[in-house]
Amino acid sequence: TDVRRNSKRSRVWNFFDKQSETVAKYYLCQKIYSRKGRGTTCLRNHLKSKHPGEFQTLNKTDLTYKLKTEMSGSRSSRSHLGLQNADPLGSFNAIDESLVRMLIEDLSFNMIEGVGFSNLMKVLRPRYALRPINYYVNIICQDVYQRMHSHLMQQLSTLDSLTLVTSLYTNNGQGLLTLSGYGISSDFQLRLFRLKCEPMDKEFMTDVSSIVCKIIDNTVTELKLPKDKINFIIKNEETCVPDSRIVCSTSLLKMCVKSALDANEQLQQLDAKCVKIVKYFQRSRIAYNHLKCIHEDRLNRTEIPPIFDDEEFSPKWNSIFLLKASLLQVKDALTIYAEENNNDMIKIYPDEWENIELCNRVIQPIEEVIEIWSKSTASSVIPLVAAVKDSLRNDIHNYASSKTICSFAGKLLEALETKCIPLTRDIKYLMATYLDPRYKQAFFNQEEVQLVTDEMLTQLSRIQNHGRQPPPKSNVNLSNVNADVKTDSKIDSFLDNMLALGNNNLEAQYQFKNLLYLYNSEARIDRQSDPIIWWQSNPKYALLFPIVRKYLTIPAACNYSEQLLSKSTNFLSYWLSWDLDLSHENVCKILFTKANFGILDHE
Structure with a gap:
């Protein structure tokens, strides 16, 4: 026994089970490896090339891996402890898999190497030895x-x-x-x-x-x-x-908002003032606590917005609008604070409050559209751009009392009209909109209707031609007939093929137009319905399926x-x-x- 114990003194044996004098089994994968010269060099080389995470632990003074020893102890005492106390290798693999999934889901890599997590694992699975982070990587x-x-x-x-x-x-x-x-x-x-x-x-x-x-x-x-x-x-x-x-709809819409803001000096000044107010309360805990007391205790309002706790502003495109929305929530508390402290720096005047509120109303539909686009396909781009334009026209009419907001809405509408023209006339988006049974031709002018119809017929013909087999070659031996007959037969063959092809094309075009007419005449489905499910449940339009799969896969964002x-x-x-x-x-x-x-x- 002493000789055997001494022969396994190398730390390599924390990973292998000695089967005989010439072979050893790796405890994780249960594979048998030859020891060749009865030493441990080949086993070390195997760890180094195939399992670098484990190999790194061989040079550490504190042995991380106790699994081999514990498993051997478990086997020798199993008759005393019973199967309910056994911790088989399968459970260790399951733990490895769970930890890996946690890391993939963005568990902090630091946590696995932390003392607290290690102690927790010792309580939950005493026989499981946490590996170095590289092992899980x-x-x-x-x-x-x-x-x-x-x-x-x-x-x-x-x-x-x-x-x-x-x-x-x-x-x-x-x-x-x-x-x-x-x-x-x-x-x-x-x-x-x-x-x-x-x-x-x-x-x-x-x-x-x-x-x-x-x-x-x-x-x-x-x-x-x-x-x-x-x-x-x-x-x-x-x-x-x-x-x-640029063909990304969200990028274009954000560019339109930025363009309208850059052209409005009054809004830029108001935005800068709002940022200063938020930073003022972020830097002074006394001021923040006073504002919090006014808002939550004296006015009995809901919890103060978290914007005052964040030292860094969000990099999102609409961060300034989110900031102003937070200020609107504490409007009364800010007014009381400014009056009680005689602080003009953080005082927002009534006309400024009105502009903040109206500006957020103008931008709200755009925020909603960008959120919708993050989860939808390109078929919703043209309809929602049209809806945003309509909303802006209403804003220009309804908010005439504020020249600042009217100017902002007007510039935004102007930017949409110019920057989004290439997008709304792009055949990809036109086709996607048409093939969405919620919209079809509802947002097209006559020119766009004809453009989409022609493209549909072209693509249907292309699909038909792609599936058509070439006409069979004639088996007639032309050398056995006279020259006149040979010439006539050759010309006749070409003429027959051309006439047959022409007839087939005319018939196909007629069939395609009837199919499109049938699709156009069906009532549009509810806007909350799923267009993919509608197509799946309508096999009568099977000829259109390849085109549907092509255009309804384009994402909106x-x-x-x-x-x-x-x-x-x-x-x-x-x-x-x-x-x-x-x-x-x-x-x-x-x-x-x-x-x-x-x-x-x-x-």
Whole structure:
């Protein structure tokens, strides 16, 4: 026994079970490995190449891994403890999987290495030894990523058409670029995948457009996507080539708001004053507590808005409007505070309060539209742009008492009329709107109706021609007939084919027009209904299905990077602080798993 104990003194044996003098079993994967020369060198080399996280622990004075010893002790005493006290390897794997999922969902990487979390795990699972963070990172970058990536390729292969969307979002020096894919399956299920996720820093942001093109090309090659399957590529403002036409609806709408604000000096001054007031209460806790007392205790109002607690303002496009909305909630308390403290700096006059309130009313429909677009397809772009224009025309008429707000609404309407013209006349958005049974031709003029009809007929003909087989070649041996007959037969053959093709085309065009007439004559469905479900339940329009799947996959917004960045804050902060030594490739893999968590991880 003493000799055997001495032969297993190496820390390598915390990971292996000695089966004989020449072989050992790795405790995690239960695979048998040869010891070759009966030493531990080959076992160490296996850890170093295949399990670097475990290998790093061999050089630590405090042994992190006690699992091997505990499992051996468990086997020797199982007859005394009974099966209910056993902690099999399967439960350890389940714990590993749970911790990995928690990290993917943005559990702080620091927490796993913290003393408190370690103590908690000792109470919950005394026999489970927490591994170094790199161990869990390796599971994400190897096992989870490969599983998701394989599932992604399998899912993409089932789609006939795909729309690619690029999005870049930056905040506090952190940038995140995403490439997404949208498609509709043969059973009319909307599919959404995040194909690539790349962290960006200032160095890369100097030439974003060329980087985006490379990422698209590399991803298409890596995923083996046929180029004829990719119908459209939609980019937000940050990923477009400078001075190129932007086709992201939310980017355009935000640009319109910024343009209208930049042209209104009175609103700019009022906004600056509101920011100063908020900062005043942020810097002085005495002033803040006084304001809080007035609002909550003396006026018996709801809890004071959190805007006064945040030292940094939100980078969102509408942050200034959110700030002014918060001030409106404490309007009475601010007025009382300014009077009691004789503080003109934070005093807002009645006409200024009116402008704050009216400005927020003007902007509210735009905020609602951008929120709707974040979850809908391009079919809603033209209708909602028309609705915003109508709202602005009403505002100009209703708020005539305030020249400042009338001017702002007028400039905003003017910006929409000019900047959104390319968008509302883009055939992609026209077709998407027409193929949405909630809207059809309701927002088109006669010219646009004809444009969409012609495009529908063209695409239907293209689909028909793509599926048509070429006419069979004649088997007549022309050398056995005289020259006159040979010439006549050849010309006759061509004429017959042309006439047959012409008749077929005329019949097909007639059939297509009847089909479109039938679709146009059906009543539009309720605006809250799902257009995809409507198409699925109407097989009589099967000829239109390939076109429907092509255009109803286009998203209305390119804003996913903002969502992913917000739920990856812990991970990116940990990585950027150099507490986690990761390659750029592995960072991209972890972001990929985060982005597709809940989409590709269910199998």
